[in-house]
Amino acid sequence: MNSQLRFTAWFKDPVPDAGEDDVVSQPVVGWRDSDGAAMVLDRMAGRVVAAAEQPGFTEIETVADEQLLGVVPGAGWRVRKSGQGPLPEAHDPVAFVVYSTHVVPVVSLPPAGGFRGEWRDSEWTLHVKE
Structure with missing residues (x-):
């Protein structure tokens, strides 16, 4: 099986009653040319933004592309x-x-x-x- 790497950005869940370990993820859709920052889609703004600059950001995870x-x-x-x-x-x-x-x-x-x-x-x- 040919497996490629993909990346996921993790954020603390923004809902008010979210528990300490409640997290949500978004796929990394690209990398900013100027500094290599991981970029995710901001659905509300309709544009790509740096993951680390968004509220609740915790980490970027490398994930094998599983079938x-x-x-x-x-x-x-x-x-x-x-x-x-x-x-x-x-x-x-x-x-x-x-x-x-x-x-x-x-x-x-x-x-x-x-x-x-x-x-x-x-x-x-x-x-x-x-």
């Missing part, structure tokens, strides 16, 4: 984050995203009205129910 194999329902399973003390909070996953080297549980979806836009795949589009 997505599919998504399976999460019904009947419970997941817990590792390292959250003796009794970590359990979640009922909505689904599991299956990659060639790992599986990622999806434990929540954006609340109604809390998601602006849409998610796309080559064959499917998921829209927020209005």
